[in-house]
Amino acid sequence: MSSVDPPEKxxxxxxxxxxxxxxxxxxxEGYRDPVTGFWVWTEIAHQKRGDCCHSGCRHxxxxxxxxxxx
Numbered sequence: 001m002s003s004v005d006p007p008e009k010x011x012x013x014x015x016x017x018x019x020x021x022x023x024x025x026x027x028x029e030g031y032r033d034p035v036t037g038f039w040v041w042t043e044i045a046h047q048k049r050g051d052c053c054h055s056g057c058r059h060x061x062x063x064x065x066x067x068x069x070x
Contacts, residue, residue, distance in 0.1 A: 016040065020059070 016033050020042065023031035029045035032038070043061045046052075052062035 016058075 015035050016031075019031045019034055020040070023029075023042050024044070027044065028042060029048070030039050030041045033040050040058055043059050046057065046059065046061050052060060057063075
């Protein structure tokens with residue numbers, strides 16, 4: 001492998017990982033999931049919203065701090 005070749009992808013990483021990383025780097029509120037085509041909100045959008053919507057969002061920063069609904 002030469003120094004200009006991109007690193008090999010880990011097959012255990014989710015396919016959306018690069019899209020998510022790029023969105024965060026750009027300060028974007030979301031990105032298009034490369035597999036489903038669905039719009040996915042980043043932590044940036046959730047933090048602007050200010051609280052959990054309880055929809056099971058992939059990148060919810062409130063997931064561990066919110067109590068589960070009864």
